[in-house]
Amino acid sequence: MGHHHHHHSSEIKGKNLLISIILNIVITAAQLVGGILSGSLALLSDALHNFSDVISLIISYIANILSRKEASTNKTFGYKRAEIIAAFVNSATLIVVAILLIKEAIERLISPEQVGSEIVIGLSLLGILANGFSVLLLKKDANRNMNMKSAYLHLFTDMMASVAVLVGGILMFFYGLYWIDPLLTVLIAFYLVYMGYDLLRTSTRVLMLFTPETIEVQKIVESIATIKPVKNVHHLHIWQLNEDEVHLEAHIDFEEDISLSQFDSILLAIEEKVYHEFGINHVNIQPEYGKCDSKQLIVQD
Known part of the structure; x- marks a missing residue:
């Protein structure tokens, strides 16, 4: 995480x-x-x-x-x-x-x-x-x-x-x-x-934890997908906690079985990207490789 x-x-x-x-x-x-x-x-x-x-x-x-x-x-x-x-x-x-x-x-x-x-x-x-x-x-x-x-x-x-x-x-x-x-x-x-x-x-x-109106979810997904070796972004939630905090949590499927240290550097790149491009300042990512779960962007929990 x-x-x-x-x-x-x-x-x-x-x-x-x-x-x-x-x-x-x-x-x-x-x-x-x-x-x-x-x-x-x-x-x-x-x-x-x-x-x-x-x-x-x-x-x-x-x-x-x-x-x-x-x-x-x-x-x-x-x-x-x-x-x-x-x-x-x-x-x-x-x-x-x-x-x-x-x-x-x-x-x-x-x-x-x-x-x-x-x-x-x-x-x-x-x-x-x-x-x-x-x-x-x-x-x-x-x-x-x-x-x-x-x-x-x-x-x-x-x-x-x-x-x-x-x-x-x-x-x-x-x-x-x-x-x-x-x-x-x-x-x-x-x-x-x-x-x-x-x-x-x-x-x-x-x-109601709605996605802030200024944020386009599809654009975030496309932006994260440009970072290698990201394969798929799914199970995504974006919400605003208060005036200052916008949170993003998602599952990311990777192309290869990466190490924890590799994941940390990829995570840092994701954090910087979503902060500077979309103003999201809290990021929580669940990394996955070959896991059999729903790959839909929005999952009804």
């Missing part, structure tokens, strides 16, 4: 998440009180969205800490998948919250209610400032980590929602257009579904 590691993981700092959590708790409390006092569904929906953000940010924060914990004999991968689970939970809650908002907004569109627009304007400005600051804090890490991206998306949609609520508040204040409030809620909710779906799909693929 050959096994090899190429690591390029980046330590993601949890401090920025913690600041974002505190800011969001403040915004949620303010918007909840303001929404009740003003009668604004958009403000209450923004508060509900912010509350879901607080929970999702806490999940992200815990996952961030867990992912750094060492592996052990009964947890041989450690908690490396904690952040993927956090991304999955966060994106799922984003969609659920959006559906609830759409239901409420449709009811309010049918019978619009008067809204205290001054409170709406003031609190949406607070939301824009606080969420905008949080978005800037997490932007860098969001590009390289699925968990941080889920937290970043929650905060970014919050900021956009607060901008929409501010526009709605101004229109209600000057023109008395109270139907704007539920309409904005529907638009915010659709945006949440759109953002949440993509992340839900990506995190589901990782949790």
Whole structure:
């Protein structure tokens, strides 16, 4: 059995998440009180969205800490998948919250209610400032980590929602257009579904051990087959463990009965090839010679 590691993981700092959590708790409390006092569904929906953000940010924060914990004999991968689970939970809650908002907004569109627009304007400005600051804090890490991206998306949609609520508040204040409030809620909710779906799909693929979308299995097989004396590549599995690790395991049939030292040098060549060509950094190969087993590329275990 050959096994090899190429690591390029980046330590993601949890401090920025913690600041974002505190800011969001403040915004949620303010918007909840303001929404009740003003009668604004958009403000209450923004508060509900912010509350879901607080929970999702806490999940992200815990996952961030867990992912750094060492592996052990009964947890041989450690908690490396904690952040993927956090991304999955966060994106799922984003969609659920959006559906609830759409239901409420449709009811309010049918019978619009008067809204205290001054409170709406003031609190949406607070939301824009606080969420905008949080978005800037997490932007860098969001590009390289699925968990941080889920937290970043929650905060970014919050900021956009607060901008929409501010526009709605101004229109209600000057023109008395109270139907704007539920309409904005529907638009915010659709945006949440759109953002949440993509992340839900990506995190589901990782949790289901699907082959990463960027990898073409046939090309890997063809690439390995160029190394002599490889005869056949079969019983192949490729999966993504977390943000940094892509694993490949396969059985390789050899043309001749090679020695262990020969296998080691061939394995090294395979590891370098799949790492540089396909970004696979964990390779596990079972060498075979004249073994009677299925030579199919994908075997139903």
